[in-house]
Amino acid sequence: MTLATTPASDVAHEAARRRTFAIISHPDAGKTTLTEKFLLYAGAVAEAGAVKARAGRRSATSDWMAMEQQRGISITSTALQFSYRDCVVNLLDTPGHRDFSEDTYRVLAAADAAVMVLDAAKGIEAQTLKLFEVCRARQLPVLTFINKYDRPGRDALELLDELEKQLDLRPTPVTWPVGIAGDFRGVIDRRTGEFVKFTRTARGATAAEEQRLDATRAAAEEGDAWTHAVEECELLDAVGGSVDVESFLAAETSPLFVGSALTNFGVRHLLDAIVDLAPAPTARVAASGETRAVDAAFSGFVFKIQANMDPAHRDHVAFVRVCSGHFERGMTVTRADTGKAFSTKYAASMFGSDRDTIDDAYPGDVIGLVNASDLRIGSSLYESEPVAFPPIATLAPELFARARAKDTGRYKQFQRGLAQMEQEGVVHVLRDPHGDPTPVLAAVGQMQFEVFAHRLEHEFGAAVELSPTPHTVARRTDAETAAQFPHIGGLLVLLQRDGTLLALFESQWLLQRLEGQHPDWVLDPILIDAAEPPQ
Ligand code: G4P
Numbered sequence: 001m002t003l004a005t006t007p008a009s010d011v012a013h014e015a016a017r018r019r020t021f022a023i024i025s026h027p028d029a030g031k032t033t034l035t036e037k038f039l040l041y042a043g044a045v046a047e048a049g050a051v052k053a054r055a056g057r058r059s060a061t062s063d064w065m066a067m068e069q070q071r072g073i074s075i076t077s078t079a080l081q082f083s084y085r086d087c088v089v090n091l092l093d094t095p096g097h098r099d100f101s102e103d104t105y106r107v108l109a110a111a112d113a114a115v116m117v118l119d120a121a122k123g124i125e126a127q128t129l130k131l132f133e134v135c136r137a138r139q140l141p142v143l144t145f146i147n148k149y150d151r152p153g154r155d156a157l158e159l160l161d162e163l164e165k166q167l168d169l170r171p172t173p174v175t176w177p178v179g180i181a182g183d184f185r186g187v188i189d190r191r192t193g194e195f196v197k198f199t200r201t202a203r204g205a206t207a208a209e210e211q212r213l214d215a216t217r218a219a220a221e222e223g224d225a226w227t228h229a230v231e232e233c234e235l236l237d238a239v240g241g242s243v244d245v246e247s248f249l250a251a252e253t254s255p256l257f258v259g260s261a262l263t264n265f266g267v268r269h270l271l272d273a274i275v276d277l278a279p280a281p282t283a284r285v286a287a288s289g290e291t292r293a294v295d296a297a298f299s300g301f302v303f304k305i306q307a308n309m310d311p312a313h314r315d316h317v318a319f320v321r322v323c324s325g326h327f328e329r330g331m332t333v334t335r336a337d338t339g340k341a342f343s344t345k346y347a348a349s350m351f352g353s354d355r356d357t358i359d360d361a362y363p364g365d366v367i368g369l370v371n372a373s374d375l376r377i378g379s380s381l382y383e384s385e386p387v388a389f390p391p392i393a394t395l396a397p398e399l400f401a402r403a404r405a406k407d408t409g410r411y412k413q414f415q416r417g418l419a420q421m422e423q424e425g426v427v428h429v430l431r432d433p434h435g436d437p438t439p440v441l442a443a444v445g446q447m448q449f450e451v452f453a454h455r456l457e458h459e460f461g462a463a464v465e466l467s468p469t470p471h472t473v474a475r476r477t478d479a480e481t482a483a484q485f486p487h488i489g490g491l492l493v494l495l496q497r498d499g500t501l502l503a504l505f506e507s508q509w510l511l512q513r514l515e516g517q518h519p520d521w522v523l524d525p526i527l528i529d530a531a532e533p534p535q
Pocket of ligand 1: 025026027028030031033096147259260262
């Protein structure tokens with residue numbers, strides 16, 4: 001099929017109006033609610049609640065396939081695309097709760113920015129911290145949204161302090177709350193000094209009414225709450241807490257917004273900031289160190305593989321982030337790791353459980369390639385000019401289990417499933433070349449094991465017995481360090497197929513003690529999914 005080439009200037013224009021980001025948060029901080037409200041403000045849904053996200057989520061069962069079908073947007077979507085102002089916004093899903101898995105980390109490799117949602121009463125929580133570390137490893141610019149300010153919570157200045165101390169990230173508030181958490185009247189827009197007064201709408205189903213008042217009127221209407229907010233803003237001015245685009249893009253500062261997704265307060269400010277501040281896709285650095293300009297020929301990489309999304313058609317969908325060029329369905333691209341041609345006849349965009357065929361995509365967009373069973377996480381695809389993007393970084397796994405075939409007669413099927421799912425990045429498969437040959441599976445979320453076991457049984461016909469090991473934390477290490485490990489209990493060194501050595505520790509305490517005693521040892525929490533060697 002011959003396709004007309006799209007002028008580079010058109011591609012550059014389309015890229016410039018893309019914003020591709022992910023939300024990082026701890027379960028219950030309000031990610032789903034905020035997602036719904038983004039769609040509401042973008043006009044993609046007429047009324048919040050129209051997106052059937054939460055109802056299904058409540059009935060989470062261990063049946064992963066059924067779960068996938070029930071849950072609607074919050075789980076299956078991978079990428080939601082909507083237009084806002086003159087931009088095309090791609091919101092990438094970061095699965096949480098029981099669905100937390102390495103995919104959650106990998107999604108961040110496909111994003112150009114992140115929105116960190118904090119519950120005003122809780123501040124930084126465990127999962128947010130982990131996801132933030134991955135953002136930091138990728139130098140991803142982060143916008144912060146302090147959510148649930150409509151109900152009692154912590155003091156906003158105290159939350160700022162926590163961000164700075166715990167994350168070493170300097171928050172630069174764009175809006176500042178008038179009224180304390182639980183008595184939230186609106187915000188000062190620090191760019192103009194105006195008071196933006198919010199009015200609740202019934203159940204937050206429609207956009208919140210915003211009234212802009214100048215300082216005099218605000219002082220007259222809000223009294224002490226206004227004076228207090230103004231004083232706090234003066235303090236912020238004095239400590240240099242104002243938005244600075246350069247340091248934001250360098251992931252050193254974080255423009256901060258205060259709001260309430262439930263009542264729609266502050267949602268518009270945040271969405272505007274995504275358009276105004278978050279970066280458009282730019283030239284991407286390849287593994288070689290060269291950069292691929294957005295208007296070069298098509299290129300992209302696989303950041304997620306989902307198998308059996310549709311049980312009726314045992315299919316695999318490889319989600320590809322477009323890095324450069326104009327993607328047109330039907331084009332034949334080349335896989336960087338094998339040099340083989342790949343047809344993109346079956347390309348889809350995902351919205352909820354519906355699958356629409358996608359015909360065009362530009363840098364920043366996500367395409368789902370159906371029946372892409374031999375693509376792997378990190379595989380790069382390109383048209384005409386070769387490029388291979390670097391492997392994807394995730395955090396080291398925290399859950400480990402030995403895997404044995406229940407029925408030794410099904411050993412071959414067991415091995416085939418193991419190899420296939422290792423390739424897809426469902427779990428890490430670790431082996432002890434000198435000790436127990438039973439493979440150890442490693443994951444960051446329990447669901448990775450459940451998916452593994454389910455697929456092994458139903459797709460490959462080999463039931464598996466998983467026995468958890470006592471380890472709770474792992475670090476990437478090297479042979480030199482491993483050779484120095486003391487022969488003490490609670491520590492196990494295993495090998496991944498790509499040659500990565502992982503040290504498994506039974507306790508965080510043991511790891512910290514060894515780190516303290518041997519600061520020169522290589523004990524890296526960041527894991528790189530090594531690219532497959534060319535076949
Ligand atoms: P998540 O995706 O991050 O896990 O969080 P989600 O949006 O599902 O929100 C978790 C709970 O917090 C929900 O309540 C939701 O309504 C509530 N919530 C989200 N944003 C706000 C906010 O700005 N203010 C207040 N007060 N609550 C908020 P729920 O009772 O668990 O569910 P539901 O009955 O409301 O559906």
